[in-house]
Every structure is written in C-alpha cells, then in structure tokens.
Amino acid sequence: MMIEAKNLWKRYGDNVVLEQINLQVAEREFITMVGTSGCGKSTFLKMLLGTESSSSGTLLLDGKPISTEPGPDRGIVFQQYSVFPHMTVLENVVAAKAFQRRGITGYLFGSAKAAARKEAGDILQQVGLSHALDRYPHELSGGMKQRLAIAQALLAKPRILLLDEPFGALDPGIRADMHDLILNLWRQYKLTVFMVTHDLKEGFYLGTRLWVFDKLRHDPQAPNAYGASITYDLSVGQMDASLYQEIDDSLRPIVTGQTVDGLEGTL
C-alpha cells in the first residue's frame, strides 16, 4: 500500500475536524473527495501535503510516517495562487526545474538552462500553452493558469498529485477540457491523484474511487464535538442512481430538522 491511515484524528482545541480515518490507497488510484464545506476533506489533503499534521493516529507513505513538510514527491495544484506571478509562463516551468537542483539561487545557467527550457517547452506544449510562453500569469485566463500550475507540478515528477478544488473557479466548458487533460496526464505519468472537489459529478467522472466525508455522529448542542470521517468509500463503477441521489442529498444543506437543530445549537 502506498498510503495508509490508521485511526487518524485531527483536532483544533475542542474542535474535532476528522475522526477515525482508516484507509489504504494503492499506487495509481485516482481518488476524489467530496463533502460539505468544513467537513475536513481539505484538512486531509493538507495532511497528505505536509502543511498540517495529525493530532493522533498514523498516516503512512510507503510504510513510513509521511513527511510533515511539503516535498517534491507530492505535487500540488491549488484553486488559486499556484503559479508565480512575477515569472512568465516559460520561466514558471523552468523555475520548477531549477528548484530540483542543489544550487543556492534557484537560477539555471548555460546548458542546464537550455535543457530546462527545452523540457519546459515540451510539457507546456502538452498542456496546450505553447502559444503563451512569454505571458505573465495575470495575462492568462483561469483555465490557462491552472494548466500552467499542472505543468509546473508535473515537471517535478511527483508520485502523488494533490488537487485542491483545482477547477472550482472555471467555466463548465473549460472544466470539461481540464478533465480530459488531467485524466490523460494521470495515465501517462502513472500518478496517484487525490482531488478535493465540491462537484459530485466531477468526483464520479474523474475518480477511480470516491470518498464522501461526513459526520457519523452529531450533537446539536455541540456541533464541533464530533469530527467527520469517510462515510462512503466507493470504487467508481458500483454507483447506482439511488446511491448517487443519497450522497447528493447529504452534500446539499437542505433545511431538515437536524440542521435546524444544529443551527440552534450554534446560536
């Protein structure tokens, strides 16, 4: 198993975000994570990334505790701010190449620079940005920015690619293009992907495996007393319409007795 979580908990003070997370993930799976906002799916992604650590339990990568700081084995694409605004498209990707070397400055010179530019050009071609090499990120559309962020992440040759609502801010048409792109890259680069999304359809379409984060226990008097865990762990393919509906309903904040009670609890 590549990733393994054993009775993983995450608390902030009295506020329990995640509880009793137990899971195993094999290499080359494409895992999509859905859930209501504040359900801890992003927190779990950050634990994989290394910017958050667990309160108790273990999270293992290849059988060893996962590093508590970000590293080149785990690439990331955020919803925004993923690219460097002061570098052109080409420089953004060349910089990714330069960061892999030991140098102090992070700049490349001579033949190393030429090789990096060549490689950067190739990957930018692949994500469809070869017409925009000399543009700055603020001159790009949202979709182009995310293509650039993905190209950058891939050039570091990560084994795991983490995606934090990467297409959340894009138009539906652009999003479909991005889906094709990410599926192609996932196959070609033999990646293991974890993707947070708020779009259940997207989760089903992209993933080989879908996790739903939700609270199993709920105390209306103390809404933060219990954390979320993974309530559904589905191999995509075993979906049927009624299950889809059930999950979809659980993601939408419908005013039921329970949620109204929950609201009163917070007042």
Add this chain to the structure above:
Amino acid sequence: MKRLVNLTPSPVISAMLSILPFVMILLVYVAASDVRLEANPNDKLLPSFTQIGDALQRMAFEPSKRTGEYLFWQDTASSLSRLGLGVLIAASLGLLIGIFTGALPLVNVGVSPLLTVVSLVPPLALLPILFIVFGLGELSKVMLVAIGITPVIARDIQRRAREIPAEQLVKAQTLGASTPQILIRVLLPQLLPKLIDAVRLSLGAGWLFLIAAEAIASTDGLGYRIFLVRRYMSMDVILPYVAWITLLAFFFDVALAWISRKLFPWHAQGGS
C-alpha cells in the same frame, strides 16, 4: 444635473483645474510682493522674481568669493550624496530585515519585538547621540537618514513578505525548492517593486532628517544653506532653494516609479 459624485471632468478641464491652484498662488505672491516692495524697496520678506533670479544667478553661476565654489551646486551635490547614501543603506538593511523576519519565523520572533521598539524611537531625538558617537562629519548625517527610515522600510517589507500567498511557498517546496531558493526566487523578486514603493514613501522623511541634520551641524548642503541665510532674512535664496528641493523630490519620485514599471512590468500591470 448629475450627482456631484458622478461628475468627471474632461481632460482639458482636468488639466486646467489642476494648474489653477498653482497659478493662483503665483498671482497672490506677485501681487503681495509688489505691494510690499512698493511700500519699502528694501523689504526682504517677499522678494520679486527679479531679486530671486539675481540671487539664484549669484548662488549657482558665480563662484563664491570666499571659497571659489559654485555654492548652489556644491550644496546640491553634498545633500544628494548624503541622502542617497542614507537611503541606500536604509533600503538594503530594510530589505534584508524585512525579508528574513517576514519569511523565517525563527528570525521573526528574535527580531520583530526589537524592530517594533526601535521604530518607535523618534530619530531626531537620536541626533545628539549620533553627533557624539560619529562626530559632526558626514557619517552622522548619513546615519540619521539611514536610522530614520530603515525601520519604516523593514516593517513595510516584512508585511509585504507575509502578504505573499502561502500557496506559493508550498508550491515551491513541492517543486523541491530549498529555503534560500525560495527567498531568492520567490520572495525577493516580488518584494523588490514593493521596496521601491517603500523607498518612494520614505523619501519625504529622508529629506526631513537630512535637512534637520544639516541645519544643526554642517558646512554645506541645501538644508545648511537655507538655515544659514535665514539669519539675514534672505528669502530670495531660501525660496528658490525650497523650490529646488521640491523639484528634486518630485524628480526622484517619478524616476523610481518609472524604474519600477520598466523592471517589474508584471507588478505595474496588477500581477500583484
């Protein structure tokens, strides 16, 4: 009739409106000067433009009888070299302190409280100490400018460094970047245009400290000169000097803005 908040003047009217206050001040001055000189041709308070021109001619284009120097240019060169050196030191120190405290939590907890306290010390109150420690030479004046504006620049850069989205720093780490690489390639280039902005804002304070230091202990410089001729009520020298200082300040501001636009096009165009 549109609401006042919605009225935007045309370019021609805009230009006229912006020139108008200058013209009015000039007219009021000329009229008042005429009235006073009419009553007393030896009046020194509001010299005529001819008198100012004569004084400027004497200061700028005739060698001084005592030293043989062209005082106006000598004063300008001395003041600018002090100001330039002081601002250069302040900008370099401010950038270093700001970037390290802004990016490295360990340095931050060690340095930030000190920086906060130091920035609260009124620099002019330190002037006597500077004179005692560094003597009355160039060094104490340069140091006053540097000490006066370093904390301002350092705190500004520190805040700007923290404003850079954490996502960028995380991203760089996932690409394999080390701490020095992040400082040099991610933070430094994004902070340089902010440094130019900070320098532009602190130049006003820089001039203040420079003139104060020159007024108290100096043998040349723009500030020295206007305080010297004050004894003789030589408004015909003071006024063009003040105008010249203002012009220099304006020129530096425009030049820095231009440099920032040329060097950092992504910043000028709103690429944060």
